[in-house]
Amino acid sequence: MGGLRKPATSFVVPGPCGVAVRDRLKHLTPQDEMVLRTVGEHQGTLASRDLKTRCVDGLEHNAQTWAARKRELTGVSSSRIAGAITKATHDQWALARRCQAAYIRNLAAGIEMLRHRLSLTLGAPGTKRAAGGYRSKSEWFRKSRRLAMLEARHTAAVADWQDGRVRVVRGGKRLLNTRHHLTQAGLTEEQWRQRWEAERWFLAADGESGKRFGNETIRVTPDGEVSIKLPVPLAHLANTRHGRYTLTARFGFAHRGAEWADRITANRAVAYRIHLDTERGRWYLTASWQRAVVQTIPLETARARGVIGVDTNADHFAAYRLDRHGNPVGDPQRFGYDLSGSAGHRDTQIRHALTRLINWAVRAGVAAIGIEDLDFTPEKTREKHGGRKRFRQLISGMPTGKLKARLVSMAAEQALSIVAVDPAYTSMWGAQHWQKPLTTPRRKMSRHDAAGIAIGRRALGHPVRRRTAPPPHDRSDRAGHRTAQAEPGDRGREGTRPPTTDRPPGRLPPSGERKREPSASNTVRDAPSTQRWVHDSPMCTG
Template sequence: MGGLRVVRASFVVPGPSGVAVRDRLKGLTVGDERVLRLVGGHLGSLASGDLKLRCAAGLEHDNESWASRKRELTGLSSSRWAGSLTKATHDLWALARRGQAAHIRQLEVGVKTIRHRLSLPLGEKGSKRAAGGYRSRREWHAKTRRLRVLEDRLAVARADWAAGRVRVVRGGKRLLTSRQHLEQAQLTEPQWRARWEASRRFLQADGESGKRYGNETIRVSPDGQVSIRLPAPLAPLANAPHGRYVLAARVSFAHRGATWRDRVGTNRAVAYRIHEDVQRQRWYLTASWTIPPTPSMPLAAVRAGGLIGVDTNADHLAAWRLDQHGNPVGAPRRFDYDLSGTADHRDAQVRHALTRLLHWATRHRLAIAVEDLDFTAETSREKHGRRKKFRKLISDMPVARLRARLVSMAADLGIPLVAVDPAYTSKWGAQHWQKPLTSTTRNTTRHGAAAVAIGRRALGHPIRRRTAPPRTHQSDGYGHRTVQARPATPGREETRPRIPGPRTRSVPPGRAANAVNQNAQHRPGRSTEHESWQQDSLPLSL
């Protein structure tokens, strides 16, 4: 046991801190789309220039430089547009900074792993915690060259981190790279250009409480009318007073529409974002706002009625219901999803699987236990080497997407979530629960056994089952265990009272009705001895 790592304590997952809903802008005219493209393109160019200034400032950026950038953008747009632009630039730079730190950590892990494996003799076997030596001299030589490459990359990344230098692409690096590989991306140049321009537009504005409908820049009334405050250079395009442009489309927000109308009706802050889906040729409006943190239930209260253990896999969720004592109840459930295809298709598949899981939990009024997974450092080629299928399996698991979706959807339904340490759940689940839960009518998989292990850990019970007693001690020398009366017990020789219902699974109800009739028993000298032989189940002693 000394080699096992310490298992972290389980905890109740806090709810989300914000809400986002989306609706399609239906009925836009050609003029509306033209105005949206002009406004988005103009603000996108300002956002690109502001991002360039922010990246050039690096670690020397302060509040004064932020205010200076905002003053310059105010004359080219408006005060509120400038505030949204500078805030979006700061968030983008901070995101790139966090990604740079994660990249450095991944390079450090790769360098450390290669150095360790190079120090070992060829062919030496590894352990569960560390890889062994390389298989051949040729592989060893190739890894020495790769070590130099990773060390150079690590040196460059550390220098960039120390200088506060980040590399950001507005519109996405993947889309930019696909410009040189249009055939592989199955795109023509006009199609790529349309996607590139759409991804670089800027049409988002933060809300402000106390202002009309919670947002002065992109205003949406409770009846769904959308109007935009045009930047100063595009003010002649306005079709409403005060330099505003009113769109012909209206929104309703079928999901959380009542909550959204309550917010805009009371002039509370709501942030909006307008974007174009080039593939579908549609425009969408996304509304978002913050919500106060909901107090989480105590862990003891969540465990009181049992819960559902869920094991996350690359193509399905394996779930099993457990009572408060950690015993599996009923049959296991499997919720499949297909992660092939586009990002929207993958997101929809995850959402549908979680919906079925949450509906099942709602019917039984149970909490859900999931693993606190984090695969940020588990997909490196240096750790898993030639196990490409395993690396791809880990990379395909929708850990972040599933976690964010599950937290949000469970909070809406009032279902508590318990996060547990994922250490040894699959291994111990298969070792202690797969065989006992397998029968002639049910084939328990490793994933179902892992779901039981996860649920037991969330309930505070050990995953390992108790060691069974010797066979002779299990049932009184291979027979039914009975409770016999002592000789001095009054009434021990009297007839037993009639107790309806079966005593064992092999005795149907009513078979012990003649227990007091001695002539009906198989005893020497009774009439039953001269009848055809039959075997009745003996009643159990009380």
């Protein structure tokens, strides 16, 4: 056990601090669509120019350059639109910098692994924690060439990072590259062009507290009237006063409609975004706002009513309910999903599985869900797993980031806390200590189900194993109580366990006859014991 690392301490994940809801803009007239397209194209052009200017500034950006860009945009739009564009530009540049840093870390991990494997002799065996040497001279040579290529990429990326140089594509790099593979994507050039232009539009506005209905640029009234403040060059398209265009359609949110109505009635800030889904030919309006940060409850409070341990796998969640002592309750549960297909399909599958998991947790009456704090970033490099392409695809396909964010936000709506635990050895120790004892003719335990128990026990603060080794008895001063027992005050905590037989003790066999005559007891008792068993299984109560 000396080579095993110590698992990190479990913690309660902070709750969500924002809300976003979306609904469809129905029954738009051709004039409405023409105005939305014109405004989106005009503001999208301004956003592209501003992003280019920001990228040129690099690390030289300061408050003066920001103010100069905003003044330039105000003359061709409005002060509020200029503020929204510059804020979006800064967010996009910061995201590009974070992605650049992640790219550098990924290259460094690949270089380190290649150098390690190239330093070994040909055919050197690997271990569970480190890959071995390459199998042939030709593979060694190819990997040495790849090492030189990665080192060159790493040097260039580090130079860009130090100079503050980023590369950003408004509309997305993936969609841009799709232009060269229209046949594989099943798109015509005209369809791609429509999608590309729609992605580069800018139809968004930040909320403002104290302003009418929480937003002066894109305003939605409680009765569903949607109006847009037009930029100065497009003021001639206005159909109402003060340079505004009001859509003919009426709008309302089916989800969180009451919460949204309360905010705009109180003139609290609400941000809006309008976008076009070119595949369906539908317009959508998204509203978002900040909410008070959900107070994170203490870890002991989250453990008070037990937890549900969840093991995340490539195609399902394996969940097991545990009481506050760490004992499994009931049977394991599985919530399957399919991560093949498009990103929208994968997201839908994850949401459906999480909904069923949370509903089961609510019915079980627990206050928390324990889940592994997964991070596969070091595992995704192709240099570590070599030719195990299917395994690399399996790891890369698990949406751990989206899963964490969606689980936290969905659980907060049901007053459930999320306890993140270290994933170290949960599958191995769960299978070692829990899979076989819980397997019965009517209950089939898998390695994943046992891992769910290990995760739940770690979330409760208990060791994964069922009980500790017996105390030594070679010297009386060394003997002591077990460390993984029930809490003091629990009835029967010091009692011995009932015998594991095919029938309860003291009962006659089904035939009604004893197999042998009962022997006389050597122990004299004044009265029968009133002690009750806490459990009648080979599991401990701690």
